[in-house]
Amino acid sequence: MTTTKDIVLSASDVVVEFEVRDRILTAIRGISLDFYEGEVLALVGESGSGKSVLTKTFTGMLETNGRIASGKVTYRGQDLTNLKKHKDWDGIRGSKISTIFQDPMTSLDPIKTIGSQITEVIIKHQGKSKAEAKQLAIDYMNKVGIPDAERRFDEFPFQYSGGMRQRIVIAIALACKPDVLICDEPTTALDVTIQAQIIELLKSLQKEYQFTTIFITHDLGVVASIADKVAVMYAGDIVEYGTVEDIFYDPRHPYTWSLLSSLPQLADENGVLFSIPGTPPSLYKEIVGDAFAPRSQYAMAIDFEENVPKFNVTDTHWAKTWLLHPDAPQVDKPELINNLHEKISKKLGKQEGGDHV
Template sequence: MTETKNVILEAKNVVVEFDVRDRVLTAIRDVSLQLVEGEVLALVGESGSGKSVLTRAFTGMLESNGRVAQGSINYRGQELTELTKNEDWTSIRGSKIATIFQDPMTSLDPIVTIGKQITEVIIKHQGKSAKEAKEMAIDYMKKVGIPEAEKRFNEYPFQYSGGMRQRIVIAIALACRPDILICDEPTTALDVTIQAQIINLLKSLQKEYGFTTIFITHDLGVVASIADKVAVMYAGEIIEFGQVEEVFYDPRHPYTWSLLSSLPQLADANGQLFSIPGTPPSLYTKIPGDAFAMRSDYAMQIDFEEHPPIFSVTDTHWAKTWLLHPDAPKVEKPEVIRDLHEKIKTTLTH
């Protein structure tokens, strides 16, 4: 937690709870995070680890039965947990912090033309006239790679393919001129070749516009090509954090080892992929010790009894695992992820 340079959003000890059938589910458990201007931070972890819930707390988009029960979320000096009504969020949501969701079909209004959906955002967030907004909308459409943008301006979402619709969702987010762009698994609903195109598009736009990005994904392969820093989430907390190279090539938490072991590039000769045994713990009850202990081959007695603190690996890299305690037995990471750099390079060149 030593970062201080141009931190534009800082979450401190955030706890998010949901009321579910007379019980309380703690979806985010004591998360602290700093977002540095101009960087791409990847949030990675299995489905249900809390990635989307955490970022929805940054935009006031938790479901009605959810709340930030504890902690602080500070955006450029403004305390976001103090915003309680929808109208309080209008100056933040979209214009300051915009989100691209994973399913472009649900993000677009099916009965409004593509052009109108972009121009409305430009008029609202940039205060332009209808004529200026149309010119800018067509320009954004071209920027995100829509062919014959002028002609396609008056078409409806159903006339666009899934990949094209996702490009329009990105154009709408750009039209908000956000400070922070949250990409919530923006390629999950798309096929592999389109995924690669969308990732490349996001990378080039990030370079051009310089916005800060939170990239949510369960696909660690995507992370290597797009992120500066990585936060690994499990059972509602960040269990490892570091520069992308550190987390990829010197991971320290057994859960991160498991995630890396299941990379498609590391399938065995029969095409078999590693899968993590067991299921995540229930978030309805307090979790003693390390939440991953039940599924880990490396768990020690203390992992079931006491929650691990943050252990620093370098100034920019830390993990919450008792394996980093000076008295812990020395264990090697799994064979399959040793020399990961070489293995991934080899699969790319074949």
């Protein structure tokens, strides 16, 4: 992929293993991926595809039974795979690479005031005095849309709604002044209206601060509005990568076709959605060929026999599917995802029209 932007973070042939009841589970299977300065990259895929596990290698937050078995993670040239102890991560975790998790209640201390939780981060990462930190904390609270921030500074997390708590978690991440911000399904626990507000907030903050953003989600609808690039994950590997336009308008992997077909906006008149048949493979076993083949109506014999290399579609777009081999039969993507933008716009137009009736 050619780009003029600098690579901030890089995963190179990363394999992550977990020891589970005396068995080895390979959660990440040789992923290589670069994250560029100021870009928003979305990691998408079903639950269990490895999205969160991959990003935990960037902050040294794998569970105790997990390890990077091979490969390398580098941040601005520094090899992060050499950092073993929590204190080794102090200069990276939070201050350089910060994470917003999906459930704000697991990120906030229930017995500390909101204000104290933001100020302690500012004091640690920005070296400010207590008085300066308080004023900065109120500024951050205002920036993320907390009404009457000065009064609410001394309140506790239980006094905030779910959406407001997530705004506070974002304020704490901002207070770290990160270079890379990982958003791990940050809207999943919120209702649809609040989700949209949080997405808009993250977009405006990214535009203002220009941090590199890694946005983890299973919702491709969210991706369309926030991402520059998209990496589609399945069974611990990236099966397709491209710009958001590549993935939405010219997807090439059958798994990406299935994810797009599952968009809520494409439900039929009865509200019935396409669902992907079958289940993902066991990660305890070695996977040969295309991991998605047993669930795909487009699978060929070779999909069960040989691992798939990357096939370049354009300079910005590649996919791991034998359908891109010159000798493969010509297969068209499902009719359901043709003219995707037009279909979604039409569906939204009908909904908006219905609201006025």
